[in-house]
Amino acid sequence: METQRAQVLGQARRYLEDLRLFEGSSFIAPSPPAEGLVAPLLAAVQAAPAEDRARALEGFRQEICQCTRCPLGQTRNQFVFGEGDPQAGILFVGEGPGEEEDRQGLPFVGAAGQLLTKIIEAMKLRREQVYICNAVKCRPPGNRTPAPKELAACAPYLERQIELVRPRIICALGKTAAQALLGETASLGALRGRLHQYRGIPVVATYHPAALLRHAEWKRQTWEDVKWLRREFDGTEL
Ligand code: SF4
Incomplete structure (x- = not known):
C-alpha cells in the first residue's frame, strides 16, 4: 500500500515539475507520503491549465524527437x-x-x-x-x-x-x-x-x-x- 502510494506520489510530483507549477522551487516529497497528500496533488494536475500541459508535451517532444533507442529510429523519415x-x-x-x-x-x-x-x-x-x-x-x-x-x-x-x-x-x-x-x-x-x-x-x-x-x-x-x-x-x- 505504501509502495503504491509512493509510486502515485512520484508520478504526481513529476507532473507538477513538468507543468512547472513549482518553477524555481524545490519540491521534496515527504517520505513516507503524508496522509491525504496524493489526492490534492493529482487534483492540482487535473486542474493545470491547457497551456501548461501543451508546454510540457512540447518539451517532451523536443526531448525525444531524435530518439534512436530502437532500429525504427534509423529508417524513419x-x-x-x-x-x-x-x-x-x-x-x-x-x-x-x-x-x-x-x-x-x-x-x-x-x-x-x-x-x-x-x-x-x-x-x-x-x-x-x-x-x-x-x-x-x-x-x-x-x-x-x-x-x-x-x-x-x-x-x-x-x-x-x-x-x-x-x-x-x-x-x-x-x-x-x-x-x-x-x-x-x-x-x-x-x-x-x-x-x-x-x-x-x-x-x-x-x-x-x-x-x-x-x-x-x-x-x-x-x-x-x-x-x-x-x-x-x-x-x-x-
Ligand atoms: S520507435 Fe524506436 S526510435 Fe522511434 S521513438 Fe520509439 S523507441 Fe525511439
Whole structure:
C-alpha cells in the first residue's frame, strides 16, 4: 500500500515539475507520503491549465524527437509524436505511423486517419478535441507490425504522453495498440467489449481504422465500441 502510494506520489510530483507549477522551487516529497497528500496533488494536475500541459508535451517532444533507442529510429523519415488537445478527455492510441504519417510527421493523416476523423465526428466530437498518438513513434518499414522490442523501447514515451494529457478514457485502435497498452497477448476479439484499465484510466479496445478499410464488415462492431466509449466518457448516447 505504501509502495503504491509512493509510486502515485512520484508520478504526481513529476507532473507538477513538468507543468512547472513549482518553477524555481524545490519540491521534496515527504517520505513516507503524508496522509491525504496524493489526492490534492493529482487534483492540482487535473486542474493545470491547457497551456501548461501543451508546454510540457512540447518539451517532451523536443526531448525525444531524435530518439534512436530502437532500429525504427534509423529508417524513419519523420518522428511522429502525436497531436491534439493537451487536456483531452479521450486519447486514441494506434499502432505506429504509416507512409503518409512518416512523410508529414503527424499521426493518422492518411486514408486510415481520414476514417478516424469521421469516427470521431460520428461521436459528435471534433478531432481537435481529442488526443491522437501511436504505440511507436517511428514508421516500421513497409508498415509491418512493430516488433515486441520496438514496442517495449517506445512504451515509456507513450506512458509519459498519457501521464501528461491525463485523459479520462483511452481508446486502443487495433490489436497491437491494445496489447501494448494492456500488456496482454489476447486477440482483439477477446479484448473488445471489456473495460480495461491502464494505470487507473479506463481503456476500450476496437478495430484500427486501417483494418476497417480492408474489412468494411467490422464497421458495425466498431460503431458499437465507440458508442460505448462515448457513453463511458461522459454519458452521451449516440
Ligand atoms: S520507435 Fe520509439 S523507441 Fe524506436 S526510435 Fe522511434 S521513438 Fe525511439
